[in-house]
Amino acid sequence: MSTRVLFDADRERHNPRRCAQCSLCCKLLPMPILKKPAGKPCQFQRFGKGCTIYANRPPECAFWSCRWLLNDDTADQIRPDKSHLVIDSMPDYVEIVDNETGQRRKLEVVQAWIDPDYPDAHRDPVFRAYLYRRAQEGVAARIRYDNARALHIMAPPLMQDRQWQEWAGGTVRPQHTAKEIDDALKLRRILTVEP
DSSP: OOOOOSOOTTHHHHOOOOOTTOOHHHHHSOBGGGTBOTTSOOTTEETTTEETTGGGOOHHHHTOOBHHHHOGGGTTSOOHHHHTEEEBSSOEEEEEEOTTTOOEEEEEEEEEEEOTTOTTGGGOHHHHHHHHHHHHTTOEEEEESSSSOEEEEEOGGGSTTOOOEEEESSSOOOSSOHHHHHHHHHHHHHHSOOO
16 A cells, blocks of 8 residues: 655755746635635736745645645646646545446545636646546546636546546536446556556
């Protein structure tokens, strides 16, 4: 069983990646403590100057980092301000409902926040390759446009027909049944050699 490290305080000293001029997370992510909705610039962010409350920012800001900055699984991704999307470091889950049986199950998803100025950023081939790799691990994707609008993506390894599938809205109601998705996941496990 593998363990994912979501936060490693010592990693920052060894990680060559830095935010530099990128502050896209300050625009895209919601920050309820600051009454900031998703997709809107933070009132404390200044172009070319950064965060005006950086030294006293709330813990919710101080302890959050994007997956591009933290994780090795995004080594091929470009910096968020260039890709126009921020991959959240925390996993999320959606509920899959089998339309035939009504059976429900949870499915882990990568959550990515998209710059509203670039609504198709999730179609970038480099990001799609990342989603494909994650699908091989049994993980789907939730693309967030703001607090309310989302797109759910299932990469080919998750689908019996081996095609990309997208569903808009807050609830995933796939064209394929949960059993078909489970069968695809079982097939993936059989074909994957566990370390």
